[in-house]
């Protein structure tokens with residue numbers, strides 16, 4: 179299907195480049211900073227970068243952009259690798275910008291030697307003061323015209339740890355009057371004595387993002403360096419550095435980041451939710467992280483289909499989270515195993531079923547998949563159905579159970595309600611029914627057609643399960659754009675825990691499978707689950723009922 183779609187702007191560029199013979203293979207990279215877990219926005223970038231090299235031949239590197247030692251951790255590196263793999267992509271090389279620290283240092287020396295970089299003794303406030311504004315040119319630093327020798331000596335001593343953190347920087351010597359603020363002698367190295375997750379205490383200076391990113395691209399011969407729109411104003415600096423360092427000419431292209439409503443997609447914000455315990459962790463099933471979605475039961479296929487469908491644009495917009503859920507449901511409907519679970523039970527006694535007996539009923543594993551086969555379900559004379567599936571005084575056209583009315587129990591028999599038992603508060607505690615032995619599903623000779631089909635479980639066989647029902651994490655569409663703190667807009671009802679009764683086959687549930695609890699939604703086994711206490715996450719409801727609820 180994707181072949182029939184028109185090309186996106188990056189595919190157009192690549193096809194032209196290939197036609198012009200510019201490259202023999204396409205090389206891209208996915209460059210996360212290991213300062214948090216990946217979110218669904220990153221999935222878009224992953225699908226894009228890996229998708230392009232898959233389509234056009236070539237490969238994609240996984241490069242950790244680890245030049246800011248104070249926020250980066252090995253835990254994040256591991257989680258990022260797990261997530262990219264889970265999404266179904268293989269990287270060619272696992273690389274780290276920190277592996278290039280020696281080369282980057284040499285690049286900086288080269289710029290100094292060309293008279294294109296200088297050591298500035300001003301601190302960051304003084305530098306900011308002279309920077310000017312977008313409409314007003316900046317002023318040159320008094321240290322701008324140091325000799326090459328002096329700069330080489332000072333830069334070496336910065337590296338050797340002779341100076342205080344923040345007391346000096348290395349700046350590219352470009353143009354303090356440039357209309358582009360990024361070209362006004364940007365800082366390319368700073369002194370920062372912080373332990374790095376890979377290089378330890380080897381370095382007292384670290385390159386700035388702009389001096390590491392494009393240079394790393396170039397070292398790896400990246401042909402198309404794809405990033406999000408906020409880097410458009412960085413592109414002249416990206417090109418200037420590559421040109422003046424005379425290194426491989428990687429090219430930067432920008433696309434619109436993914437924004438999703440009812441959530442936040444920013445590691446800086448997500449980390450607050452984790453640290454302040456608004457969620458149980460990065461993989462809380464309410465989080466828009468890849469690990470959260472995985473735990474919730476989303477499939478890699480559905481996330482990839484979603485990313486494919488939203489495409490790549492050059493203008494920012496907000497995607498409805500309902501679209502993501504649509505792709506989840508579409509996939510789960512095809513693969514989920516059907517099971518019966520009663521959430522809010524009321525007891526049904528089948529008075530003409532032999533007391534103390536039970537039998538095995540065959541139920542479909544998945545009606546959408548002819549090869550899925552059947553499962554065994556225990557049936558007996560004591561059953562639970564949903565309380566909401568019974569009404570003592572029903573309106574017209576009520577097809578569920580009510581006095582005198584017949585319904586089919588899914589995969590089993592037709593029953594008729596004969597009588598109800600109530601407690602002293604008037605609440606129904608038991609529904610007395612009779613069943614039609616000749617109405618068994620698959621061998622029904624009763625000749626009776628009923629309109630309602632109910633899910634049920636056998637009381638003596640039922641197993642207790644904990645269900646975690648999730649709702650949107652935020653109660654407003656764009657929490658980052660509201661007054662005050664985005665966390666003021668968390669949905670207080672984003673998690674509801676329910677104890678329910680399940681058919682005993684669920685004791686064999688595994689994280690390899692997805693389940694549909696009939697009429698209730700899609701569910702996935704949680705990692706908190708034990709043999710004694712089964713725990714399932716609701717991945718999605720069967721239909722999108724958010725709009726209906728009128729929240």
Ligand code: ATP
Nearest residue numbers: 209210211219220222223405406435436443444445
């Ligand atoms: P965050 O603001 O969440 O920290 P980031 O851009 O700083 O995101 P990086 O680790 O630097 O995170 O991102 C790795 C890659 O993923 C970058 O190329 C970045 O442009 C891309 N990316 C990040 N967020 C999104 C998003 N919402 N949509 C598309 N791509 C994204």
Ligand code: MG
Nearest residue numbers: 210211243387
């Ligand atoms: Mg970043």
